[in-house]
Amino acid sequence: MCTVISKSPEDTERLGGQIATKLCGNEVIALFGGLGMGKTAFTRGLCRSLGVEDGVSSPTFALVNEYHGKYNIYHFDMYRVTTWDDLYSTGFFDYIDNGILIIEWSENIEGALPDNAVRISISKGDNDNERIFCIEGLSI
Numbered sequence: 001m002c003t004v005i006s007k008s009p010e011d012t013e014r015l016g017g018q019i020a021t022k023l024c025g026n027e028v029i030a031l032f033g034g035l036g037m038g039k040t041a042f043t044r045g046l047c048r049s050l051g052v053e054d055g056v057s058s059p060t061f062a063l064v065n066e067y068h069g070k071y072n073i074y075h076f077d078m079y080r081v082t083t084w085d086d087l088y089s090t091g092f093f094d095y096i097d098n099g100i101l102i103i104e105w106s107e108n109i110e111g112a113l114p115d116n117a118v119r120i121s122i123s124k125g126d127n128d129n130e131r132i133f134c135i136e137g138l139s140i
């Protein structure tokens, strides 16, 4: 496990970019941490670093956004996903192994995460702009 402190949204995007360089293209990246913790900022940095040019925003209504860069990236928001049926209807299981899955609100689907998922938990630091990233399953 490794801990990284971010002091700004730009720092968080950079961390996403740094993690992107470690990926092979078929990882599941599970993000944990409540509203406004920086899950989307992190995802934006990760996607940009993989050459995604489209805007990256929370797929709150679509449940999943798809981006194409060096790899296919499937960006989920599980905020409203509370049952297995909901989860199946997002296509989650079909996407596994066919690209990078990056998942906001992984708390809601924890039982469905593969054992080899990269787990990233974000919490608040000492001031409003500080975030503490706890990363498991990937060395940076």
Ligand SMILES: Nc1ncnc2c1ncn2[C@@H]1O[C@H](COP(=O)(O)OP(=O)(O)OP(=O)(O)O)[C@@H](O)[C@H]1O
Binding pocket: 006, 007, 008, 009, 010, 011, 012, 033, 034, 035, 036, 037, 038, 039, 040, 041, 042, 058, 104, 128, 129, 130, 131
């Ligand atoms: N160190 C930081 N890293 C990331 N975001 C930060 C940081 N400091 C402040 N912020 C602010 O926190 C907010 C993070 O928003 P973001 O949409 O990335 O969060 P989120 O975890 O995806 O939230 P949601 O659960 O609503 O989707 C932004 O308003 C950003 O400016």
Ligand SMILES: [Mg+2]
Binding pocket: 039, 040, 057, 058, 104
């Ligand atoms: Mg978000």
